[in-house]
Amino acid sequence: MQDIDIFSKDCPTRFNLSVISGKWGLLIILALADHSLRFSELVRTIGGISERMASQTLKYLERCGVVRRRVVQHAKPPQVYYELTPLGRQFVAPLSQLVEIANRNVDALIYHHD
Numbered sequence: 001m002q003d004i005d006i007f008s009k010d011c012p013t014r015f016n017l018s019v020i021s022g023k024w025g026l027l028i029i030l031a032l033a034d035h036s037l038r039f040s041e042l043v044r045t046i047g048g049i050s051e052r053m054a055s056q057t058l059k060y061l062e063r064c065g066v067v068r069r070r071v072v073q074h075a076k077p078p079q080v081y082y083e084l085t086p087l088g089r090q091f092v093a094p095l096s097q098l099v100e101i102a103n104r105n106v107d108a109l110i111y112h113h114d
Contacts, residue, residue: 016064019057019060019061019064020061020064020066020091020095021095021098024046024049024053024054024057025057025060025061026095026098026099027046027049028042028046028054028057028058028061028067028082029061029066029067029084029088029091029092029095030092030095030096030099031045031046032067032082032083032084032088033084033089033092033096035083036070036081036082036083037081037082037083038079038080038081038082039051039054039055039058039080039082042054042058042082058082061088065085065087065088066084066085066087066088066091067082067083067084067085067088068082068083068084068085068088069081069082070082070083
C-alpha cells in the first residue's frame with residue numbers, strides 16, 4: 001500500500017475526508033447508521049439540510065461507495081431507499097465518537113468560539 005500524506009495538497013484522500021467528515025456527509029452517514037431511509041425521511045431527519053444539498057451529498061457518497069441507492073420496483077410508485085454499504089458502516093463508529101467528544105465538550109467549544 002502506498003503511503004498517504006493527507007497534508008499534501010495533491011492527496012486524493014483529502015477531498016474524500018472533507019465530504020465524509022463534513023457537515024452533511026457526517027449527518028447522512030449517522031442518519032443511515034441504524035436503517036435505510038427514503039429521501040424524504042432523510043431530509044426530515046436532518047434538520048436544516050435542503051433537498052438539493054441532500055441530493056448532491058447522497059450522489060457523492062454513492063459514487064464513493066459509502067451509500068447505496070436501492071429502488072423497490074414492486075411498490076407503486078417505485079420507492080427509493082438509501083442505506084450504508086459495508087464501507088459506509090466502517091465510518092459510523094469513528095464519526096459517532098467524534099460527535100460524543102463534541103457533545104461532552106460543547107461548553108468548552110462554545111466558550112473558545114467567541
